[in-house]
Amino acid sequence: MASVPAVLRSEWTKIRTVSSTTWTLVSALVVTVALGGALSAVVSSQFGTLSDMDRATFDPTYTSFSGMVLGQLAMVVFGVLVVGSEYSSGMIRGSLAAVPQRATFLFSKILVAGVLALVVGLITGFLAFFLGQALLGDHGTNIGEPNVLRAVIGSGLYMTLIALFSMGVTAMLRSSILSLGILMPFFFLVSQILAAVPGAKDVARYFPDQAGRQITQVVSGALNSTPAPYGPWEGLGIMALWVVAALGGGYAVLKKRDA
Template sequence: MTAAPAHRAAPPGRSAHRVKFGHVLAAEWTKIRTVKSTFWTLLAGAVVLIGFTALWALAFSATFDQMTDTERATFTPMTPIQVAFYFAMVVFGALGVLVITAEYSTGMIRTALTSVPRRAHYLAAKTLVLALVVLAVGVAVTFASFFVAQPILAGKGLDGSIGDPGVLRAVVGGGVWLMLIAVMALALGTLLRHTAGSIVLVFVALFVLGIAGGFLPGSWGATVNEYLPSNAGSAILAPARQPDQLAPWTGLAVFAIYTVVLLAAALVVMERRDA
């Protein structure tokens, strides 16, 4: 009579069974929709984008007669939204940071990575859920911002239609850009594992660099400025290519490359260090 073979113990820190990606995805969906900060941050982002769009539409309508010919020529029905995005993108970036750093600050990350030993699956599921949530909210809020601004702009004949050339692409593209911003912020949060520091870095990457790039001298400075994260990404918001920006889809693609590179770096770091 032969003895039954002994079961090999699972390696330390590894699950005895393989966790399916669908289960990880479901767990991340449960987490993101049950955490109160998700709802409030999304609401704050919506209020900021819609509110600042309305304010800038009022400001442009009130000052349009005093604008120069160049300023008038570059004005589009999307201009108030383009300005408002500089405020809203930091809020959506903060959401991306909080989705990951909250788990590090509470210690939940250790439980999560014990349950899901394959860290690539864990990060991929978290990224996908965040991306889908922000994409849905971002597109809806950008549409709402557009339709809030147009009646205000109509008083000066500055309003437009969603069917105008490039406008629908700009509105939908705005939601896609917000999604990429949140995912980039998630990657930065994974790299730093610190909420405040990560949010500051998001602010620097999306706001400060864009302003600083405008002070770079010469033609090379203008070229570098076009490829800075916020300047590249914001190109998608213009109905037609602007003289000092990349083409809309090119700019969004450049921002997507930044995001993918940071996300890959985040995965490498997560694989190599302890939770």
């Protein structure tokens, strides 16, 4: 019977020795920070042309996280690769032979990858915030204002949950290609489009990304978004329920099916 510390060390070795997983985390950080900074600079230069409504609902904190729409896709890839690479390479047979306790195997992988995603997510959130506020200049805010620190830390939690959700989905589908083929269009296109369609947006606001991203807002209705019927922490809780369901489904499949 493999000990938990030994399994954790093994999973850490797998992640840090695969260059693709490292680069996806770097991409998540760079894309989120760079795009958020670029959009913050554009908003700052065009602030005088904004309507009275846009100025009244302007959220400098949320603006600095604009790059997260694309940055989260790199986190999706990270989550998919952490689990899916075991199946695509055939390593899953050896892994389960070494660690026959499937709960220990899966949740050790999730714990290691989740902690790593959290660290990168928090660093990304703070970097995106401070760069964005520097570029917004007089239109920016500071970390000590009400709810701003919550939003910054929440951005890191959001990125982490995106990665965990992707791991759970991949554990269910047992394929990196299939998982990416579903998750990437869903987060990049389907969720964004449905969130803008009257009627459909009432359902889309309960999607994991739409609900979870509420934690990054300080001003309700920022960037012409429709105010949600729940608060920031409730939104993150809805996303967490999606994650629990995905991870539970992944474990059920792993436990029932052979490698």
